[in-house]
Amino acid sequence: MAMAWVWTILVGISVVYGIVQGTLPAVSRAAMEGAASAVELAVGMAGALCLWSGVMELMDRCGLAAALARLFHPLLRLLLPRASRDSETLAAVSANLSANLLGLGNAATPPGIRAAQAMARGCDGTASDELCRLVVLNTASIQLLPTTVASLRSACGCAAPFDILPAVWLSSVLSVGAGLLAARLLSRLWRW
Amino acid sequence: MALTSLVVPLLLAILGGYALWKKVDVYGALTAGAGEGLSMIVRILPSLVALLTAVSMFRSSGAMDALTGLVSPVLEKLGIPPETTAILLVRPLSGSGALAVAGELIARHGPDSYVGRVAAVMMGCTETTFYTVAVYFGAAGIRRSRYTIPAALAADLTGFVAAALAVRLFFGP
Numbered sequence: 001m002a003m004a005w006v007w008t009i010l011v012g013i014s015v016v017y018g019i020v021q022g023t024l025p026a027v028s029r030a031a032m033e034g035a036a037s038a039v040e041l042a043v044g045m046a047g048a049l050c051l052w053s054g055v056m057e058l059m060d061r062c063g064l065a066a067a068l069a070r071l072f073h074p075l076l077r078l079l080l081p082r083a084s085r086d087s088e089t090l091a092a093v094s095a096n097l098s099a100n101l102l103g104l105g106n107a108a109t110p111p112g113i114r115a116a117q118a119m120a121r122g123c124d125g126t127a128s129d130e131l132c133r134l135v136v137l138n139t140a141s142i143q144l145l146p147t148t149v150a151s152l153r154s155a156c157g158c159a160a161p162f163d164i165l166p167a168v169w170l171s172s173v174l175s176v177g178a179g180l181l182a183a184r185l186l187s188r189l190w191r192w
Numbered sequence: 193m194a195l196t197s198l199v200v201p202l203l204l205a206i207l208g209g210y211a212l213w214k215k216v217d218v219y220g221a222l223t224a225g226a227g228e229g230l231s232m233i234v235r236i237l238p239s240l241v242a243l244l245t246a247v248s249m250f251r252s253s254g255a256m257d258a259l260t261g262l263v264s265p266v267l268e269k270l271g272i273p274p275e276t277t278a279i280l281l282v283r284p285l286s287g288s289g290a291l292a293v294a295g296e297l298i299a300r301h302g303p304d305s306y307v308g309r310v311a312a313v314m315m316g317c318t319e320t321t322f323y324t325v326a327v328y329f330g331a332a333g334i335r336r337s338r339y340t341i342p343a344a345l346a347a348d349l350t351g352f353v354a355a356a357l358a359v360r361l362f363f364g365p
Contacts, residue, residue, distance in 0.1 A: 007246050014253040015253070018253040026253070030248035035244065038292065041295045050233075051229070054223065055204070057222070057224055116334075123334075125334055135329065136344050136347060139320075139344040153308075156295075156302070162200065167363075170354065172317040178349075183343040
């Protein structure tokens with residue numbers, strides 16, 4: 001629903017602004033060109049995106065996701081001590097995080113939801129501190145290979161689409177750290 | 193340069209060899225994953241068309257420049273290039289919307305430009321916050337999310353600032 005507002009407001013402002021500034025002919029041209037360039041963009045990135053999805057699937061089937069998941073156990077015991085006491089929830093959370101790390105969005109959500117359901121049991125519709133932390137971990141993306149955006153860069157003619165990797169990793173770590181820190185600070189202030 | 197051009201071929205070769213050694217059907221896994229990639233393109237194409245239409249209209253009317261001018265004093269204090277304003281606004285709401293905005297920015301400024309790189313890193317280090325919160329809390333039957341959204345938005349904002357910072361750090365301004 002939010003996007004319905006965003007889209008309508010964008011178009012509405014464009015028309016009003018076009019009338020006031022006299023740029024309406026350009027606005028009308030841009031509407032058609034924008035739609036066409038969306039298809040160009042999607043087709044341009046399709047090849048790279050398919051290849052990288054294939055590579056991620058291969059990593060998953062090699063057992064890399066499972067190996068990553070085991071690496072997460074000590075970290076999760078620290079971050080989610082109560083949920084980690086239940087081995088099934090711990091396995092679900094680590095599967096969720098490792099799929100996120102490999103950029104397998106579709107594979108990440110089902111175990112994530114299973115973990116969230118287990119952690120929400122008996123808390124009567126109010127998110128516990130640990131559940132908030134799990135969701136914050138999921139909203140702050142950490143990806144080893146940001147394949148979608150790399151495909152986008154290849155579509156625009158980039159020779160080394162992965163040269164941004166160190167920058168993505170650094171900013172992901174900072175962003176996740178800030179999210180967890182904010183959650184910790186807010187959990188002390190939030191009284192309702 | 194030599195190193196970055198090695199990463200992709202080496203990754204493919206090593207992964208293929210390792211998978212064969214593990215007796216995984218390399219070719220089957222690659223094609224199955226590629227099929228999923230294709231369905232992802234098909235899934236996001238309609239919203240790309242809708243959003244790029246709106247964003248192109250917004251830009252060519254001159255409203256984007258006005259908005260950018262309005263917020264640029266704040267963004268410059270944070271070290272964020274004002275050209276990326278639209279990403280900041282759309283990213284927490286819609287993944288494909290943000291992809292449309294970032295794609296337009298990268299195509300316009302070039303993938304190896306400062307703005308193009310910052311846009312790419314911003315996309316790589318943030319998520320569609322509101323969608324993710326809705327999916328998880330919806331499935332878990334949570335009605336009071338307490339401080340989840342402010343904390344997640346703090347992570348997003350940090351990601352945006354860090355993206356600009358990291359690009360300057362690794363590639364120079």
